Amino acid sequence: xxxxxxxxxxxxxxxxxxxxxxxxxxxLTTKGRLPIVxxxxxxxxxxQARDLGAWLREHYVPQFSNPVGKVRLQEAPEKFISLRxxxxxxxxxxxxxxxxxxxxxxxxxxxxxxxxxxxxxxxLYHNDEHCPRLWLKWEQAWVxxxxxxxxxxxxxxxxxxxxxxxxxxxxxxxxxxPGFLLxxxxxxxxxxxxxxxxxxxxxxxxxxxxGDALPAGISVEKxxxxxxxxxxxxxxxxxxxxxxxxxxxxxxxxxxxxxxDRVNTEAQSTSDRPSLFLYSGHDATIMPLSVALGLPWTxxxxxxxxxxxxxxxxxxxxxxxxxxxxxxxxxxxxPISRDGSAPKKVLSFHEFLEIAEWSSLSETDFSSRCxxxxxxxxxHE
Numbered sequence: 001x002x003x004x005x006x007x008x009x010x011x012x013x014x015x016x017x018x019x020x021x022x023x024x025x026x027x028l029t030t031k032g033r034l035p036i037v038x039x040x041x042x043x044x045x046x047x048q049a050r051d052l053g054a055w056l057r058e059h060y061v062p063q064f065s066n067p068v069g070k071v072r073l074q075e076a077p078e079k080f081i082s083l084r085x086x087x088x089x090x091x092x093x094x095x096x097x098x099x100x101x102x103x104x105x106x107x108x109x110x111x112x113x114x115x116x117x118x119x120x121x122x123x124l125y126h127n128d129e130h131c132p133r134l135w136l137k138w139e140q141a142w143v144x145x146x147x148x149x150x151x152x153x154x155x156x157x158x159x160x161x162x163x164x165x166x167x168x169x170x171x172x173x174x175x176x177x178p179g180f181l182l183x184x185x186x187x188x189x190x191x192x193x194x195x196x197x198x199x200x201x202x203x204x205x206x207x208x209x210x211g212d213a214l215p216a217g218i219s220v221e222k223x224x225x226x227x228x229x230x231x232x233x234x235x236x237x238x239x240x241x242x243x244x245x246x247x248x249x250x251x252x253x254x255x256x257x258x259x260x261d262r263v264n265t266e267a268q269s270t271s272d273r274p275s276l277f278l279y280s281g282h283d284a285t286i287m288p289l290s291v292a293l294g295l296p297w298t299x300x301x302x303x304x305x306x307x308x309x310x311x312x313x314x315x316x317x318x319x320x321x322x323x324x325x326x327x328x329x330x331x332x333x334x335p336i337s338r339d340g341s342a343p344k345k346v347l348s349f350h351e352f353l354e355i356a357e358w359s360s361l362s363e364t365d366f367s368s369r370c371x372x373x374x375x376x377x378x379x380h381e
Contacts, residue, residue: 005044006040006042006043007093009093010096010106012110013092040089041089041090041094042206044210045090046093049093049097049098049100050100051101051304052098052101053097053098053101054102055329056098057101057102077103077111078111080275080276081099081102082276082277083095083114083279084116084124084277085114086116086124086281087116087117087122088282091281091282092116092280095280096109098278098304099112123248123250123251125281125282126247126288127247128247131246131366131370132373133242133246133370133371134243134370136373137242138247141240141243142233145233156229160222160226169215170215170216201223201226201230201300202300204218204223205223206303208220208223209303224299227299228298228299228300231296231297231298231299231301235290235291238287238291238292238296241358241359242369244288244291245359245360246361246366246370248288248289248291248292248359251279252289252292252356252360253356253360255309256353256356256357259309259311259323259349259352259353261273262311263321266313283300286301286306287301289307290307290327292356292358294335294338294343294355295333295334295335295343305328306327306329308325310326311323311349312324321348321349322346322347323347323352324347332345334355336351336354337354
């Protein structure tokens, strides 16, 4: 059933002439023992990406007051758009189909370079595998969160014990099997088996979006509650500034520097600098980035969840620059400081830079701090 829903990979991504990134699983059939369907994109997801691209076109293209910008988008989209994606098939497919919706032409999509970093240098997600300090600190934070209880003395996972039996029946597993209690989230997670809770709830949510019935004993309300609790727990791990900076600080700095560069060079009418920066990432991009902006995501990010950072300038070049941020295409109010100041929907450029500075991190500082684990006690078991 699932294989029939998989979106075909466009030829330019398959033949390597356009996109030279070598996917980690080689022949696109397996990665370890996991079938490629888990790493790919289905047809519904492809359409969701096109819809987001169409929204970007409708929402932003008419806003470009400089006619040169519109001409560049139509005649040289590769100069108008900068695209970064991770070395995952699904993020590259998401980027491709989003561009189809934005540019309305597969030929134009093929003109856009897909920029992808080496895995060890990737900053588009919480990349703890290549940062020992981040791995240790995040593990410590996660262990603490697993043990956290509410005023009634219960951990939220205990409230979903009935889902454990439901998932056991669905997967034809024996509840008495010790392996059932082993998971990436620690022993005893009530409804997980050998996958991360985020992975399994994604699977259930994906099936629900396709109209599939949830397993008996698991309701939409329970699934939504789990997604909310997971998002809250994940966001809490990034309240530690060190963890936040090591997780997403390099991307925040990249965004900040792109905005600064645009402000400093906009008077140059012949500038070849892009007007639109696109990043195709993960839920592990959305979550820490939302914390860095001062407004943590409240439910586990769904597919094609998006954060848009808009740079505005005053009429006729007066009034300086302003920044507005959208979560899932809706304007949000961001706190201009971490001292409880009233949030604002439109921030001055200086205010946004102040927000970004709190979590931004240079490549040099990242490299040096990642190897510094002297003050951290390894609590991982």
